[in-house]
Amino acid sequence: GIQVEQSPPDLILQEGANSTLRCNFSDSVNNLQWFHQNPWGQLINLFYIPSGTKQNGRLSATTVATERYSLLYISSSQTTDSGVYFCAADDKIIFGKGTRLHILP
Amino acid sequence: NAGVTQTPKFRVLKTGQSMTLLCAQDMNHEYMYWYRQDPGMGLRLIHYSVGEGTTAKGEVPDGYNVSRLKKQNFLLGLESAAPSQTSVYFCASSYSLPALAGVEGYEQYFGPGTRLTVT
Numbered sequence: 001g002i003q004v005e006q007s008p009p010d011l012i013l014q015e016g017a018n019s020t021l022r023c024n025f026s027d028s029v030n031n032l033q034w035f036h037q038n039p040w041g042q043l044i045n046l047f048y049i050p051s052g053t054k055q056n057g058r059l060s061a062t063t064v065a066t067e068r069y070s071l072l073y074i075s076s077s078q079t080t081d082s083g084v085y086f087c088a089a090d091d092k093i094i095f096g097k098g099t100r101l102h103i104l105p
Numbered sequence: 106n107a108g109v110t111q112t113p114k115f116r117v118l119k120t121g122q123s124m125t126l127l128c129a130q131d132m133n134h135e136y137m138y139w140y141r142q143d144p145g146m147g148l149r150l151i152h153y154s155v156g157e158g159t160t161a162k163g164e165v166p167d168g169y170n171v172s173r174l175k176k177q178n179f180l181l182g183l184e185s186a187a188p189s190q191t192s193v194y195f196c197a198s199s200y201s202l203p204a205l206a207g208v209e210g211y212e213q214y215f216g217p218g219t220r221l222t223v224t
Contacts, residue, residue: 001164004147031211043148043195043215086147091202092164093138095147 006096021072023087038083077103111216118186126181128196137179141192186223194219
């Protein structure tokens with residue numbers, strides 16, 4: 001089956017910094033999603049982005065399906081951005097192991 | 106709107122016991138999902154439902170059964186719990202499937218999770 005890998009596994013940044021999270025997938029997929037799990041465990045859908053670029057406030061995502069990767073950009077980080085960011089690919093919704101982001105005040 | 110709710114929030118079972126987790130959504134979504142999340146891992150899809158009375162297997166269905174008798178409810182059953190089923194279980198719902206998403210996109214709405222420990 002499809003493999004989904006995320007990098008980096010952990011990221012510690014100062015408030016106000018920018019970051020780029022990467023998601024690689026082993027086979028062509030028809031869909032790609034990004035999620036945020038906050039420190040209390042709540043999951044929120046950030047983007048559905050099978051290809052192209054989308055932006056929502058300080059967050060944006062780009063998927064290059066032909067090269068089998070997606071990027072999540074977080075600009076001007078805030079402490080509320082802390083948590084784990086997951087990507088999930090394919091119709092079977094295969095998740096990566098996530099990037100744990102910690103924003104220091 | 107309550108969104109997606111899960112019952113119970115916590116449960117401890119002994120090996121071999123059975124239990125049912127309840128997921129309810131009030132958004133009139135056609136599609137519902139059950140996931141499990143183990144420490145340091147992403148979510149893994151157990152079963153999902155494409156409508157009332159229909160269910161399908163996900164990535165890790167063994168040891169679980171599901172039922173969708175009413176559109177708003179999706180039940181996950183463990184007939185004979187095993188320590189390997191210790192996990193946090195999340196339910197989600199959506200108005201579409203990833204494969205069917207059109208220009209309006211696709212979004213899942215998650216419940217708060219159920220922490221299950223099997224001893």
